Amino acid sequence: MENRPPANGQAQPPVLLSVQGLSLEYARRHAFRAKRTETHALRDVSFDLREGETLALVGPSGSGKSSLAKCLVLLETPSTGRILYRGTDILQLPPEARREVRGEMHLIFQDASTALNPRWTVTEIVREPLTIHSKGLSSAESTRLVIEALEQVELGANWHARRPRELSGGQRQRVALARALMLRPKLLILDEALASLDLSAQGQLGNLLLELQQRYAMSYLYVTHDMRMASVLAHHFAVLDGGRIVPRTLPTELIAGTLQPVS
Template sequence: MSDQPLLSARDVSVTFDIRRSGSWPWTPSLKLHAVNSVSFDIAPGECLGVVGESGSGKSTLARAIVGTVPTSAGQILFDGEDLAAMSADQRRRHRRDVQMVFQDPLAALNPRMTVGEIIAEPLVTHEPRTPRAEVKKRVAEIMERVGLLPNLINRYPHEFSGGQCQRIGIARALILRPRLLICDEPVSALDVSVQAQVVNLLMELQRDMGLAMIFIAHDLSVVKHISDRIVVMYLGTIMERAEADVLTTRPEHPYTQALISSVPIPDPALERARPRLVIEGELPSPLNPPSGCVFRTRCPKAQNSCAQAKPETIDLGNGHGVACPFHKAEDVLAAAG
């Protein structure tokens, strides 16, 4: 890892104004805190996994980094430059360096455009003077690279399977050779055998092209497979961060422990024998998050003091941080077992 992070998020918050339907124009809108003071760094060539259940703000965080959703507080520094302070020209350059792969492979492709046009769009947008033959050559190259036959260039998205559509999405994201690729649940809409193919393709491309990657998923086993480091989010807040194998083998935060114990083990005997920590209840509404620690309403270790203040992130060394002051309290996994 080099000293200068490629991307670093400093206390990034994203808040949406929600207007109640039918309200007067002058009634104040409700604030939805989708992402709350999130900080992390990504080094060039590194893969950061982001996990959390639905509604934990993972996708919003991705959109804030790409710049399709404005941040309400904090800074996102790309190459040391603040995204919010960029001129239109710099922003365009940033858009070339940061590309995104979307969750729903078919919805992310314009049904009226051919695959060739879709993949070429970033190239045509950022290098409008590229001759047509050159565009076609580069589209064919990248299609081959992601495992699509280049002679399918004139086909339309609806003629492809989900896995192929996701490959098209990846080809579009990579044609400009970006430095950071953000994958927003790229495999959750695919079936398991295709998931593996796409994840392996992404890992291969990441290695070959030296990409930094943010890989978002709610499936911890997929994230563990691909990531160097993992960040666990809950209700817009980071609960724990650590190296991938540390996080999966020695989780400290009660939420991470619950997540990990929910990953099934493909061996019925082991699966039945292991202690399970099941957290109950629903994710609280981000319109009205709990005071103090956002996880306290479902936390097995919750104490009275958890409601008082937002817990500080405790540094356990080697990049392992946990936002729970009671993580050393008796092990809930053991207690549950």
């Protein structure tokens, strides 16, 4: 795989996602103590992600990467801060408008074997976003879109009727990607999405992600602790440690000078 050319030097694309002062606290009750303990998962996290670009969010385990990813798709409610998507704070949106925004940003989890409904076939899994966000679509039309999405991730027709446990790790992650692509999202949040795959599957899926980004001008927030893969996929990076974005330089031998620290 090729390293990504730096995004600077070209005209700056508009900001798609702007996270401003985001904090998240988990409160924990104790069985025999009235006082609750608060764990700060995120502290005053801010960054911008531009259209068509990839931001790698790197950091050790427990640094708050996954919590941040969940906040962005509203699976967690941050204690303070703003999440501006195309300039609108999605935390302030009414439920119906939130649902529309959710159609444009998708989270892909690390372990696709547990992120896909084990009772459903590949076709049923990939079709689901359409049944939620594109009601009124005819059955033939939705089938066509499902097949198209599965073709995009190079999953042949002989896999369409299988269930997740009948697929390999890489194929499952392709199904998750196809599902995310169904609604032509503008933003994909890849939460360690390649971490559970072997090197060859990582390479194939990485190439596919690059190709899809070029084709559909999608933005990726690539959450990872694999700096080598981050250097291949991302234009910018941010280091998250202890729930904060910390100013830090990545090892030069890993990134070969291709990544730019996030502004």
